[in-house]
Amino acid sequence: MADKEVDELRARLEAYVGKPMGPPAVAPDAVNLPMIRHWVDALDDRNPVYLDAEFAATTRFGGIVAPPAMLQTWTMPRPRIEGIAGRGGAPDKMISDNPIPLLDQAGYVGTLATNSELEFVRYLRPGDQLHLTTEVESISNRKTTALGQGYFVTWVTTYMDGEDEVVGRQLFRILKFDPSTIGAAA
Amino acid sequence: MTSGRTDSLRSTEIAVGDELPPFDLPVTSTVIVAGAIASRDFMPAHHDREFAMAQGAPNMFMNILTTNGYVSRFVTDWAGPEAMIRSIKIRLGAPAVPGQPLRFSGQVAQTSHEGDECVIEVAVRAANDLGDHATGTVVVSLPLG
Numbered sequence: 001m002a003d004k005e006v007d008e009l010r011a012r013l014e015a016y017v018g019k020p021m022g023p024p025a026v027a028p029d030a031v032n033l034p035m036i037r038h039w040v041d042a043l044d045d046r047n048p049v050y051l052d053a054e055f056a057a058t059t060r061f062g063g064i065v066a067p068p069a070m071l072q073t074w075t076m077p078r079p080r081i082e083g084i085a086g087r088g089g090a091p092d093k094m095i096s097d098n099p100i101p102l103l104d105q106a107g108y109v110g111t112l113a114t115n116s117e118l119e120f121v122r123y124l125r126p127g128d129q130l131h132l133t134t135e136v137e138s139i140s141n142r143k144t145t146a147l148g149q150g151y152f153v154t155w156v157t158t159y160m161d162g163e164d165e166v167v168g169r170q171l172f173r174i175l176k177f178d179p180s181t182i183g184a185a186a
Numbered sequence: 187m188t189s190g191r192t193d194s195l196r197s198t199e200i201a202v203g204d205e206l207p208p209f210d211l212p213v214t215s216t217v218i219v220a221g222a223i224a225s226r227d228f229m230p231a232h233h234d235r236e237f238a239m240a241q242g243a244p245n246m247f248m249n250i251l252t253t254n255g256y257v258s259r260f261v262t263d264w265a266g267p268e269a270m271i272r273s274i275k276i277r278l279g280a281p282a283v284p285g286q287p288l289r290f291s292g293q294v295a296q297t298s299h300e301g302d303e304c305v306i307e308v309a310v311r312a313a314n315d316l317g318d319h320a321t322g323t324v325v326v327s328l329p330l331g
Binding site: 115119 | 190192220221223224225226227228229230231234237250251252254255256257258259262263267268270271272273274275276277278329
């Protein structure tokens, strides 16, 4: 890609910084025991504060709390299974004005998740109704990596409860790379 | 099914350099699919081997929500039910795939007091034969005492 094109792409990418990565989302269900039980069994996590109400009442939590790493689970979009593979795994038809389609169109079709940073402001309890907003935190300059040339895209998701109090955050970083440039000089 | 521990570590028992008891997770297709669906992640790469391989992966692979769940479990299995996870910050590397056990290891990197809590920073690593699957830091608190 010519330098001018690289500069133009960089400018278009920069315009997304500080903008939403996707639309605000609302959890389809409040934090609830059946989904906690499903998680506890799937990961064989026997911490009694997640399911044993009597025991949990004796702890500093004062009652049942959800496993903290479930934070993102509560707001996962409801999937439309039919055709999901054809959509590359997207839960449903996504119309998002964010840097990913722009990078795909420019040839940076590869995606590699590189960092996840979860912060928990408080533990969630059954009945908590979550919603979230997202924001593009940064987009790197073009880097030469072992997978080819690409851009690191970082966004932050902020999770809030029914009173709009922040309960947690997640920073997520991916590398969007062009597999055809593998081995290219920097 | 094992029942979880009901006692917690005392903050006075924790010192920088302490090793967490290592934990080996026998990663199978079932482990990966169970975690993916419990976290409501229906991406085919986490349950469909052919799809994952067509995308260049060696096999179907564990989703990040499940990795975070096991990292959290690894730390609270050590610290006990009074432990409160404050953050899980990981760098992602080799995929977790069926037939490649994941070995979790950790070490106390730092401790401090904050109000009536002891705040513990744990350096964690989950690795398999392909390399480091996840490396990073978990910050967890326990009541002082």
